[in-house]
Structure formats: C-alpha cells, structure tokens
Amino acid sequence: QKEVEQDPGPLSVPEGAIVSLNCTYSNSAFQYFMWYRQYSRKGPELLMYTYSSGNKEDGRFTAQVDKSSKYISLFIRDSQPSDSATYLCAIFSGNTGKLIFGQGTTLQVKP
Amino acid sequence: EAQVTQNPRYLITVTGKKLTVTCSQNMNHEYMSWYRQDPGLGLRQIYYSMNVEVTDKGDVPEGYKVSRKEKRNFPLILESPSPNQTSLYFCASSLSGQGARGYTFGSGTRLTVV
Numbered sequence: 001q002k003e004v005e006q007d008p009g010p011l012s013v014p015e016g017a018i019v020s021l022n023c024t025y026s027n028s029a030f031q032y033f034m035w036y037r038q039y040s041r042k043g044p045e046l047l048m049y050t051y052s053s054g055n056k057e058d059g060r061f062t063a064q065v066d067k068s069s070k071y072i073s074l075f076i077r078d079s080q081p082s083d084s085a086t087y088l089c090a091i092f093s094g095n096t097g098k099l100i101f102g103q104g105t106t107l108q109v110k111p
Numbered sequence: 112e113a114q115v116t117q118n119p120r121y122l123i124t125v126t127g128k129k130l131t132v133t134c135s136q137n138m139n140h141e142y143m144s145w146y147r148q149d150p151g152l153g154l155r156q157i158y159y160s161m162n163v164e165v166t167d168k169g170d171v172p173e174g175y176k177v178s179r180k181e182k183r184n185f186p187l188i189l190e191s192p193s194p195n196q197t198s199l200y201f202c203a204s205s206l207s208g209q210g211a212r213g214y215t216f217g218s219g220t221r222l223t224v225v
Contacts, residue, residue, distance in 0.1 A: 043201050043219050103153040
C-alpha cells in the first residue's frame with residue numbers, strides 16, 4: 001500500500017464548478033499537509049499548507065484535513081480555465097523527515 | 112526574485128555520455144533535493160542534501176551522483192546515462208528541516224537518453 005494515495009484522474013469540469021480533490025494516507029504520524037499545483041511544463045508550486053485538522057481557506061481554495069480518517073481534500077470554488085493543472089498532495093513525516101507526494105490529479109476546467 | 116534555477120531545460124543525449132544538470136537557489140536554503148517525475152509514478156526523490164557537504168540517498172539513487180560544495184548549488188550528475196533515466200527532473204529547496212513547510216521547485220529539466 002502506498003503511503004499516500006491520490007486518484008490520477010483526469011477530472012474534467014465546466015467553468016464555475018466546485019472541484020473536490022482528495023488524498024488518503026496511511027501513517028497517522030504524518031504531520032504537515034500540502035497541496036501543490038503544477039502547470040504543464042512547469043515545476044510544482046506550493047498552493048496550500050496546513051498542519052492541523054480542519055479547514056484552511058485562501059480565496060477560492062479550501063484545504064481540509066481529517067486526521068481521524070487520514071483524508072485530505074482540496075476544494076476549488078468557481079473553478080476557472082486557468083485552474084487547469086495537475087494537483088499534487090504532499091505530506092511531511094517528522095519521523096522519517098520525508099515529504100511524500102501523491103501521484104497527482106490532472107484537472108481540466110472547460111470554458 | 113527568489114527562485115530555483117535549473118539548466119538545461121531540455122537535454123537529449125546518448126547512452127553512456129556523462130552529463131550534469133545544474134541547480135542553483137538564491138534563497139539561502141539549507142535543504143536541497145532532486146526528484147524525477149514519471150507518468151504513473153509521480154515524484155520520486157533521488158538525492159537530498161541537508162547542508163553543505165551533507166548528502167544522502169533518496170528512494171531512487173541508482174545511476175546518479177550529487178555534490179554540495181556550496182550552499183546555493185546542488186548539481187545532479189549522471190556518469191553513464193541509460194534510456195531508463197529518460198525523465199523529467201526537478202530540483203527543489205527548502206529553508207528549514209526537510210520540507211515541513213514545503214519546497215520551492217525549479218522549472219524542470221526534460222532529459223531524453225537515446
């Protein structure tokens with residue numbers, strides 16, 4: 001079993017839709033949770049960062065962590081064509097000192 | 112502008128011909144790392160460095176070498192490239208620890224070994 005599981009998609013939605021991206025993880029010791037966005041032919045860029053259960057909001061983006069279920073989510077409201085990218089979840093384990101990435105979900109927002 | 116710079120962006124080479132991909136960061140970050148990204152496999156760590164002269168293997172180090180003689184530079188060396196090293200490579204850096212607050216990535220180097 002992979003330490004971090006993410007459905008690779010692809011996911012295609014119409015402009016304005018609410019998008020939900022999800023990851024599950026196996027190790028309850030994982031401490032820090034991140035979402036990266038990667039545009040085609042670019043490096044991943046940090047989008048959201050959180051270390052606690054609950055929600056963190058930044059504009060149209062909301063990151064949600066449920067440590068009891070070992071489940072993290074990224075919600076995008078009022079999705080735009082410019083949101084079309086691959087979204088990677090990443091989790092940092094203080095025990096191993098490693099940042100572990102999910103496979104990434106490819107999102108396409110159609111005008 | 113704070114950034115991680117990789118060169119070259121694209122490289123086509125032949126099997127066995129030694130090559131170096133350079134990585135430089137201007138943020139005074141202690142931690143630097145190399146990843147390769149392959150379809151269906153995601154990002155896999157090759158090597159990382161906690162500080163100058165301190166390097167360690169990641170998950171897929173075979174066929175690669177690194178060095179960290181200066182804080183800002185972390186080159187990736189392929190002594191004898193093979194076709195299975197055809198991939199998209201990313202250098203990343205982090206201010207503290209090993210990435211608890213996220214990495215800054217370079218724009219990537221697409222390597223093709225024929």
